[in-house]
Amino acid sequence: MTDRTGVVTAAETGGIQKIFEALASAPRRKILAYLSHSSLTAGEIAERFDMSKPSISQHLGVLEGAGLVRKEKRGQFVHYSIIKESLTNTLNSYVQEVCPVSRPLKKESAKLKGKSDTGGD
Numbered sequence: 001m002t003d004r005t006g007v008v009t010a011a012e013t014g015g016i017q018k019i020f021e022a023l024a025s026a027p028r029r030k031i032l033a034y035l036s037h038s039s040l041t042a043g044e045i046a047e048r049f050d051m052s053k054p055s056i057s058q059h060l061g062v063l064e065g066a067g068l069v070r071k072e073k074r075g076q077f078v079h080y081s082i083i084k085e086s087l088t089n090t091l092n093s094y095v096q097e098v099c100p101v102s103r104p105l106k107k108e109s110a111k112l113k114g115k116s117d118t119g120g121d
Contacts, residue, residue, distance in 0.1 A: 019068065019090050022066035027059055028062060032069070039072075039081035
């Protein structure tokens with residue numbers, strides 16, 4: 001929800017805040033880069049880092065909590081994969097809110113949509 005000045009409120013930024021906190025960590029950004037090509041198990045991810053498996057699990061938990069990765073149990077292994085739509089949609093929404101050019105364009109689009117919904121020109 002935005003206030004009267006069009007500023008994004010704290011309630012709206014909750015998801016965005018989690019994503020930016022998740023992206024603030026270099027190891028988490030590297031994990032996302034690895035997952036952008038294929039799903040991997042926690043062990044396969046850990047092999048690529050010089051840190052403990054519990055640390056990797058913690059990073060994966062932050063990424064999952066932010067809605068950037070999902071896990072799927074396959075046999076005895078848990079596979080992690082990136083949720084590309086989540087990252088793309090959140091970053092796009094954020095840019096649309098902070099980009100001064102986008103506000104008038106969004107208003108214009110809303111007006112045009114309203115006209116097309118009512119059949120007016």
